[in-house]
Amino acid sequence: MDNNSFITSADSLITPYEETRAGFLSIALEKNRVGSPYVRNAMAFKAMVAHTEKAEDLLLIPDVRPFLITAAGLSDKSLAYLSEADQTMAIQELIDKFLKPAGAAYIDEATFRYLLIKGDAVGGTMRNKIGAMGQERLIRAIFASMSVRDLACDRIRTDSKRWASVDTSMEGAETNIKALHWINASGHRTLVFNAKVPTVSKNVDICLFSGDKAEYDQGKIVRRNDRAIMFGELKGGIDPAGADEHWKTGNSALNRIRTSFASAGYPQMKTSFIGAAIEKSMAEEIFAQLESGVLSNAANLTSTPQLTEYCNWLVDL
Numbered sequence: 675m676d677n678n679s680f681i682t683s684a685d686s687l688i689t690p691y692e693e694t695r696a697g698f699l700s701i702a703l704e705k706n707r708v709g710s711p712y713v714r715n716a717m718a719f720k721a722m723v724a725h726t727e728k729a730e731d732l733l734l735i736p737d738v739r740p741f742l743i744t745a746a747g748l749s750d751k752s753l754a755y756l757s758e759a760d761q762t763m764a765i766q767e768l769i770d771k772f773l774k775p776a777g778a779a780y781i782d783e784a785t786f787r788y789l790l791i792k793g794d795a796v797g798g799t800m801r802n803k804i805g806a807m808g809q810e811r812l813i814r815a816i817f818a819s820m821s822v823r824d825l826a827c828d829r830i831r832t833d834s835k836r837w838a839s840v841d842t843s844m845e846g847a848e849t850n851i852k853a854l855h856w857i858n859a860s861g862h863r864t865l866v867f868n869a870k871v872p873t874v875s876k877n878v879d880i881c882l883f884s885g886d887k888a889e890y891d892q893g894k895i896v897r898r899n900d901r902a903i904m905f906g907e908l909k910g911g912i913d914p915a916g917a918d919e920h921w922k923t924g925n926s927a928l929n930r931i932r933t934s935f936a937s938a939g940y941p942q943m944k945t946s947f948i949g950a951a952i953e954k955s956m957a958e959e960i961f962a963q964l965e966s967g968v969l970s971n972a973a974n975l976t977s978t979p980q981l982t983e984y985c986n987w988l989v990d991l
Contacts, residue, residue: 678971678987680979684961689914689952693976697912697950701804708799712792715741716785729773729780733765742768745788808910808950809867809879810848811975812985816865817842819985820856828855828887837887855887858990862886863903865988869896871905874934876927880906880946882991899938903991905931906946910975917951921959924949928969944970944991948984 681687719741723732732742743753743761746768753761768787769780776783820827821842829840830853837855840847854865866881882904883895895901907924911917928945935943945968947960952974963969973984 678964678973678980678983680977680983681961681964681972684954684958686980687952687957687960687972687974688954689912689917689950689974689976694912694914694951697976700807701800701912704803704807705796705800708803709793709796712789712796715792716789719788720781720785723781723784726781729769729776729784732769732773732780732784733762739765741788742784744791745784747787747791804910804912806849806910808908808948808975809851811910812880812908812948812981813848813851813854815978815981815985816854816989817848819982819989825856825858825989829853830890835892837890853890853893855890856989860884860991862889863989863991864890864895866890866893866896869893871896871931873899873902873938874905874927874931876930878905878927878931879908880904880948882906882988899935899940902935902940902943904944904946904970904988906948908975909947909949909951912950912976914951914953917949917953918956920949920951921947921956925959932968946971946973946984946988948973948975948981950975 719738722738723735726732726735732738742765746764748756748761748764756764768784772787773780773783817827817840827840827842828837829851830837832850832852851867853867856863862885864883864885864887866883868877868879869881870876871878871881881896881902883898883901884903885895885898885901889895889898889901905928907927909920909924911920924947928947931945932943935941947969952960960969960972964972971984971987973980975981
């Protein structure tokens with residue numbers, strides 16, 4: 675193990691009940707935040723059609739057509755393949771098969787169906803958001819490590835191609851990060867997130883290279899095997915039920931990284947694993963890999979001491 679004195683046994687890696695509970699509550703709050711616009715849309719729809727007398731009247735109000743299209747089950751992607759007539763037919767079927775049979779409750783029926791469809795969209799958004807939340811938590815910890823030692827850092831955001839200095843203590847500085855750059859005792863370091871590494875032919879969550887901002891070259895640094903220092907997998911999901919599967923996926927990816935780089939002439943490539951949901955069996959496997967040196971470092975994302983030490987190790991590599 676390169677360095678993580680807070681991992682003393684397999685048990686020290688296991689996610690405590692309190693952290694699992696806190697994680698579920700955090701996700702619930704975020705889910706409510708993501709879903710709030712759809713609830714407001716539903717309330718606005720009810721107000722806009724309150725004067726109607728029967729379900730058929732809804733087709734006569736152009737302003738609520740997009741709402742009804744969603745309630746009919748049509749996705750935004752599907753609209754590119756459907757004509758206006760097709761969309762109208764879908765709304766008519768919604769009215770005939772579901773709203774009319776609801777009688778006087780046709781407005782509520784349309785509202786519920788809209789929310790049901792959007793609920794699926796919220797689920798998709800949350801799956802992406804949970805991954806983003808994990809990355810943001812890691813970056814906040816990296817920034818804390820840098821801030822304590824007053825280490826300057828630059829970033830590239832996902833919506834930009836330009837490097838800019840970042841105030842590591844600024845609220846929200848960790849969002850939408852594509853890459854970070856800093857200088858440590860060994861030289862320039864560039865950390866790239868969620869990048870497709872050609873040697874592996876897969877996306878890798880955490881990619882550390884030696885190289886300055888110019889050598890990043892719009893992400894082309896991932897092709898430079900000679901500059902690669904460490905690759906890591908990050909699993910931010912908190913649900914214990916999916917923990918083992920996340921580890922299997924992550925472990926398989928890390929094995930692929932080590933094998934691919936060994937074949938390319940780099941047999942000592944460092945690898946790491948960070949997970950929010952770590953259960954007993956996977957904790958034992960992770961700890962065994964740390965002890966044997968197969969895995970260079972690891973941390974439970976919910977453990978501030980472990981995560982801090984991991985970030986100190988990462989910043990100093």
